[in-house]
Amino acid sequence: MVANGVWFNSFIEGNVFVKRRGIMDHNALLFVEPMHLQKHNKLFQFFNFMIDIPGFQDVISKAWSLECNGPCYVRFFSRLKETKRLLRQLNKDHGNVSSNVSNARANLEEVQLYMINNTDITLLNLEKDLINKLNATLVEEESFFLQKSRVNWMELGDGNNSFFHHQCKANWNRNKVFSLEDNLGNMVHGQLLCANIAINYFENLLGPDITHSSFDLNNVECKVITEAQATSLCATVTDAIIYATLKKMKKNKAPGLMALMSNSYWPHGALQGLIFVLL
Incomplete structure (x- = not known):
C-alpha cells in the first residue's frame, strides 16, 4: 500500500491487511481504521x-x-x-x-x-x-x-x-495484534x-490438560548451597x-x-x- 506522509500521520494506529488472491489477479488490501x-x-x-x-x-x-x-x-x-x-x-x-x-x-x-x-x-x-x-x-x-x-x-x-x-x-503499534483471521x-x-x-x-x-503423576524426590540428587551462600541469603537488609x-x-x-x-x-x-x- 502506498500513501503520502500526511495520510500516514493521520492514521498512525491504522493497519493494512493483504487478503487472499482467490479468483482475482491481485490481492485485495483491507484497511482497518484505528x-x-x-x-x-x-x-x-x-x-x-x-x-x-x-x-x-x-x-x-x-x-x-x-x-x-x-x-x-x-x-x-x-x-x-x-x-x-x-x-x-x-x-x-x-x-x-x-x-x-x-x-x-x-x-x-x-x-x-x-x-x-x-x-x-x-x-x-x-x-x-x-x-x-x-x-x-x-x-x-x-x-x-x-x-x-x-x-x-x-x-x-x-x-x-x-x-x-x-x-x-x-512503533507504538509494532508488537500489537489488532485483527486475526479465524x-x-x-x-x-x-x-x-x-x-x-x-x-x-x-x-x-x-x-487437553495432562495430569502429571507425583514422584518421589528423595532419590533425586540436588545441589546444596554452601553455608556462606545460606548466610548471605538470610542476611538482614x-x-x-x-x-x-x-x-x-x-x-x-x-x-x-x-x-x-x-x-x-x-x-x-x-x-x-x-x-x-x-x-
Whole structure:
C-alpha cells in the first residue's frame, strides 16, 4: 500500500491487511481504521525533567513523611510506592511534554503576529516570557525523548527532528495484534475477540490438560548451597545496603518502581535527584 506522509500521520494506529488472491489477479488490501483499545495502567517511569516541575520537592517530602512500620526495606518500599503515586499525579497535572511544546509555540506565534502592528512594551515583555517558556518546554521534551530512547542519537547529531517523533508513534503499534483471521476466513477485530481466537487455537493444538503423576524426590540428587551462600541469603537488609544499591544506578535510565527493588537492576541517574531526599 502506498500513501503520502500526511495520510500516514493521520492514521498512525491504522493497519493494512493483504487478503487472499482467490479468483482475482491481485490481492485485495483491507484497511482497518484505528480502534478504541482497552486501557491498561502503564508502568511508572521517572524522568529527570520532573525534578524541575513546580511542587516536586513538596511531593517528595510528603511521600517520604509517610508513617509506616516494619523493617527498613518495607518502609523504603512503602514510601517509594507513595512517591510513585504522587509523582504520577504531578506529571499528569503538568501535562504531556510534546503538547506543552505545541501550546507554547502556538502562544508565541499568536503574540508575534499581533506585534506586527503593535509595538507595546507589554507585548515585548510577554514575548520574552513566552520565548523562555518555549525553551524550557523544549528542554523538557529533549530530555524526555533522550532518556526514553536510551540511545545516543542526539549525541551523534541526528537532531530532535520530526522523523524521530513519527517513528516513536509508529512503533507504538509494532508488537500489537489488532485483527486475526479465524478458521472460516473471517477477519475478527478487537482485543478480546483476537485473544479468544488465539487461546482456542493453542488449546486445540496442544490438546487437553495432562495430569502429571507425583514422584518421589528423595532419590533425586540436588545441589546444596554452601553455608556462606545460606548466610548471605538470610542476611538482614540495612539502610547501608539500600543506599549502596541506589549508588549503583546507571545514568540516563528511566526505571520503574519494581526495577528499583530488584538487586540485579538498580540503575543510577534517573533517580539521582531523589537519593539525597529519600535517604
